[in-house]
Amino acid sequence: MSEFNPEIDLYSEKSDEELVCMAGSDKSAVNALVMRYSKLVWIKSRIYAKTSADSDDYNQEGLMSLLKAVSTFDESRGVKFSTYAETCVNNSMRNLYAKISRSQTAESIEDSEADEEFTDDTNPETIYLNKEFFSELFHSMDKLLSATEKKVFELVIQGLSYKETAEMLGISEKSVDNAMLRARTKIRRHFPK
Numbered sequence: 554m555s556e557f558n559p560e561i562d563l564y565s566e567k568s569d570e571e572l573v574c575m576a577g578s579d580k581s582a583v584n585a586l587v588m589r590y591s592k593l594v595w596i597k598s599r600i601y602a603k604t605s606a607d608s609d610d611y612n613q614e615g616l617m618s619l620l621k622a623v624s625t626f627d628e629s630r631g632v633k634f635s636t637y638a639e640t641c642v643n644n645s646m647r648n649l650y651a652k653i654s655r656s657q658t659a660e661s662i663e664d665s666e667a668d669e670e671f672t673d674d675t676n677p678e679t680i681y682l683n684k685e686f687f688s689e690l691f692h693s694m695d696k697l698l699s700a701t702e703k704k705v706f707e708l709v710i711q712g713l714s715y716k717e718t719a720e721m722l723g724i725s726e727k728s729v730d731n732a733m734l735r736a737r738t739k740i741r742r743h744f745p746k
Contacts, residue, residue: 564582564585567582567585569586569589569634569638570628570634572586573586573623573626573628574628576623583623587616587619590619590638590642591616593638593642595612595615597611597615597643597646598611600646601650610649611646614645614646614649615642615646618641618642618645619641619642621641622634622637622638622641622642623638626638655730694706697736697740697743698735698739699735701722701724701728701732702733702735702736702739703736705718705722705729705732705733705736706732706733706736709729715729715733
């Protein structure tokens with residue numbers, strides 16, 4: 554038989570909206586909301602995750618978005634907190650899913666292209682041809698790419714992530730992704746083989 558805990562009972566009597574109002578000054582109210590919505594987060598994470606390791610990432614993302622929902626909820630908009638929280642959790646997981654999918658697709662494309670183009674890069678002829686290709690590529694980049702595409706391309710091939718490139722150039726990650734896509738398309742068009 555479980556013991557009666559008046560503090561837990563106090564929060565179970567409160568509505569979500571009351572707990573959100575209390576959350577700014579009462580961490581127990583935040584904990585009560587997290588407990589109420591942890592099952593929702595868990596269920597949503599299982600929908601998006603492909604592996605158990607992914608599930609942990611999605612669960613963490615969902616909990617972070619739930620905490621953000623608590624701090625950004627505006628009752629004056631006429632929406633229930635439950636609707637707002639579920640939308641926030643779902644959107645953050647969908648964004649994470651899209652990001653992971655883009656990353657995996659880009660990696661598989663790059664891997665397959667690398668396998669096709671550079672199957673034997675140890676002989677002197679291949680090394681020379683690769684140097685010639687990259688030399689011609691860098692000389693023609695001014696004509697091929699816009700200023701933004703060129704900056705993004707140079708930073709990414711130096712090993713910076715899209716996020717680091719975005720921060721360095723003061724643009725969004727989506728802009729970096731779009732610039733890289735355009736740059737690759739233009740380069741492939743100019744250098745078909």
